[in-house]
Amino acid sequence: MKLPLSWIRDYVDIKIAPEELAEKLTFAGLEVEQTEYIGVARPPGLRGGHAAWLESGARPELAWDRSTLFVGQILEVKPHPNADRLTLAVVDYGRAEPIQVVTGAPNIQVGDSGQKVAFALEGARLFDGHQDGWKLMTLKKSKIRGIESGCMVCSEKELGLSEDHEGIMLLPDDAPVGAPLADYLADVVFDIKINPNMARCASVIGIAREVAALTGQPLRPIPQKVIGKGAPIEGQVDVVIKEPSLNPRFRLALVRGTTIKPSPFWMQRRLALAGMRPINNIVDVTNYVMLETGQPLHAFDYDKLVERAAGAPPTIITRLAQPGEELETLDGVKRKLDPFTILVCDTRGALSIGGVMGGAASEVDARSKNILLEAAAWEYINIRRTLAAQRLSSEAGYRFSRGVHPTQASVGLNRAIELMRVVGGGEIAKGIVDKYPGKPKKIVITLPVAEVKRQLGVEIPAKEIVRLLESLEFQVKAQNVKRKTSNLRSPITNLQVTVPDHRLDVDGTDDLIEEIARMYGYENIPVSRMNDELPPQRTNLDLDQEEAVRDILIDAGLQEVVAYRFTTPEREALLTLPGAPRPAFPARAYVRIENPISAERTVMRQALLPNLLDLVAANLRYQPRVALFELGPVFWLRGANDALLPRETATELPEDKDIQLPLERRRLGIVLTGPREHVSWHGSDTAPMGFFDLKGIVEALLEGLHLSATFAPADDPLFHPGRAAALKFDAQAIGVFGELHPVVREKFDLPAQAVLVGEFDLDALLARVLPGHKVNALSRYPGVAQDLALVVDENVPADRVQALIAQTGGALLQRVVLFDVYRGDQIPPGKKSLAYSLTFQASDRTLSDADASKTREKIVARLKREIGAAVRGE
Amino acid sequence: MLDALNQLRADALAQLAPIWDAAPLEEWRVKFLGRKGALAALMEKLGALPKEERAAAGKLANETKRALEAAYHAKTGAMKQRALSETLESEPLDVTLPGRPVQRGRLHPATQNLREIYRIWGDMGFQVFLSREVESDEINFQMLNIPPHHPARDNWSTFYIADSDRRLLLRPHTSPGQIRAMRQLSQGGTQPLRVILPGMCYRYEQISARYEIQFNQVEGLAVGRNVTFADLKGTLIEFARRMYGDRPVRFYADHFPFTEPSAQMDVQCIICDGAGCGVCKFTGYLEILGCGMVHPQVLRNGGYDPDRWSGFAFGLGPERIAMLKHSIEDIRYFWGNDLRFLEQF
């Protein structure tokens, strides 16, 4: 909210510099987001000074020189002898002789006199009005069509007040001729961020009250004097409140014989500085008073209401909207109303949406004479609901939706009708119609003094606490608890605190302590280290395991990525061929977003691979090799048969029981594509990565987690037939990996090269991890190495051969490494040769070649028997 | 005889001097020191000398032998030395050529950042508690003093889950984890608590250089029998010191419905050291985290008796911290996962 300091000064003296005040307000929770200096210099060094201000994209500021810029008065306007469009104005600026200047301003004409203007002497620094943007210039003597002049009457743009260069700025009649312009018009405008709990400060008086409390200055009350001499309002209008809980108060006043015209300069200027557009005196007064007091007001054309009531005194009814009811609001929108919308109506129908926006039918217009002014109180949550449902925002709605205390309705109304009388003429009808069925109770809170120290950690004397609270208009009564054993004055132990009328946000000791802390100053609260009992220290096993997986995978050379967790069902459907089942990860019901931000992000993902493949496609535009992984949750709706994991059960609360929170299961996705190594002058292995590159990583992961699993051919439509494996523990498959099916690859716009992908159920994988694994003792005796080259049927899987060797070799067989797979010459068709290097070693003796050969023979015998293997070359 | 020996010695040493190869050296050795060499031949004649000459000649013969042997060894050493120098000096490498590339993996910067935060808070006794990303309105808002239609809800642009009657949502902040952590770990409000709650949060925002629809947050929560605002300040200053080094911080009043008093902590701008720059919007300070004393009703909702327990909570944005630290101007880089970005970490 923007507020000029000159306005705040109406209610409190400001004896410190604007920047110091801005800091005090900011620290007290009213962040001054921006300060604009109008006609006065921005202090150097402040937040980087003026250069920084410009760098932030703001309009340049101009400090008005007190020796060259004055309030002037036009004495005479004469025609320019050589130009029709120009005139010569003679200006008195209160110092020396009046000076004649040349001007082309369309808003002064030959024959005019008496206008007050901003007058610039030769040498004044001004913005160039004729150039786009903001170019500074120094006013110099020059000849315009033969007439020499070094002085000027200024436009708003030349003064840096606005973009307006249509004519010169005309000042009000009471502007003091000869005063430096800076004294008369300069101002500082704060743009203050108002947090929801500070709604009371969305007004001049609200800010002034905080300023008073923070600087120890007295607050001046809002003028409440009303000169109401007109015929009484009684009998001229009636009010009926149907929903007191939604509309606790409704007040009306009547001003007769008003003249609608522009409001005075000072009011227009303050409204403009506060960011509101002046309209006419009546509308401006309602806005002005709303900004000043925080109470939104609504003006009706009284005569239109009388006309609607067929000449009778109107009755104003506030009630809920009826089914199907509609209203055309001031913004020209015909609105369907919700059943919770509260309306201001007359006997003919709806006039306005209460507290939010007026209707077209009873609007004040240029011909209005008699103004019925409404000041009401509305329940804030209902207003907020209405704003949301109607997708509406208004200054009134903004304030009412954050809470305006009903007492403000009388402060605001009194201030407004008197101002209307002053700026619009007319007469205020005697009396006010005031219906107040929802008067809130006075809130009185008992605050134990000790509670302040318990929460803040600092001992603030009771007297000081009382002073801090009273500075914000809380009424405080100290209570002593008598000590029987002492004659000393007993210390104050409790405070009875009565909450002032303008506060709706205070109802507990915690609220009071916040106010005490704010006024005491957060910076004055000491700094301490917790000396409280340390809670039991627990490691987070789930997180530790996750991080261990990350470490293993980056050790394997993979780049971690974190992708969006949103996707679309269509995108994920690309993972399968139409109609084909996904055995490892069957589709589940999606967690869909009710209000998606875009058509590409409508659901939460059920798989990691689609987004990963998108990332791969994007990265392949810049580099040939991509090797990455993601570790994160996938989401689906919880089904009746879904059992919760231990970590899910652990965080479940009774409150979740009837709501079926979706499941969030951790997955691991890996994608590899491109050359095995980056090109380098050392002669790299730049062959494309294939199935076994990925399998090697999976094996490294298992090894790192000390898990042993099996791999089985996977029949999943995601993959190239024959180039995919399922990772299994016993019968449980916890993931599949392999080469992406070329058709799927194309669907993800990936180039024609092998793309290796894998997705794994990380929760299931990590559930297998045991806490600690056994380490084998190291033998001190030398081992014996022997090779074994076998010829087996093509369809015998390698892991079966290896398992038979390992089982048969027993304890003596320390290591089995497959070092060659061969097909071709010397190997019959339908067969393959597998060559193993076997290492035999005993823990208690040196093995002889004969010992090793004996075991080797046992192995060979078993392989012959069980899989028909032959030893190559025998 | 003596002359002959002296002559032999002089001849041998003179012939040894120019030898720098193994074969001539061996020839030299055979010629002078070999079993049938010149020295051996002279020594055979020693026996034939008159008795009075024999002692002096024998002595000189032995001296000559030792001298030649020593010269031979010195030469061998010198030759080795020369050969080594020659080897070392031949085929020098161009050390400016690139080394053999290592295929390094890297953690995502968000993970690196989270780990640093875990470490710092872990050192201070705060353990990680992982909570869920899809939350209920009840836990996410209502239990945190934000009833339906409350104006404070404007601060959380929330994604709702379809067909849930707006009872389910994507958490827009990690704060609901406070309720879950208190309920799960406090043993019915009888145990103190120090946790951090990291994780992905979601907001309905138009994605831009400054705003993302998903981002990490780290919430912190300490509950104890005498935890105060002064402790909050002390603990968070300690965090800032470890995270950003020794630089001024400031606390000012802010508002969160689930803490009271609430505060914002700023740390002196790490880009301009307080002089004012575009990053700190010329304030000299950067907003680092929001914090406050846990609201009594929130403590109650977590199972604690607020008359006997108190606590503080805070929330910070790791990606924002990383952006400041590394002068990253576009938050979209994080989930864009361009390797050219990721490989810089």
Ligand SMILES: [Zn+2]
């Ligand atoms: Zn800075």
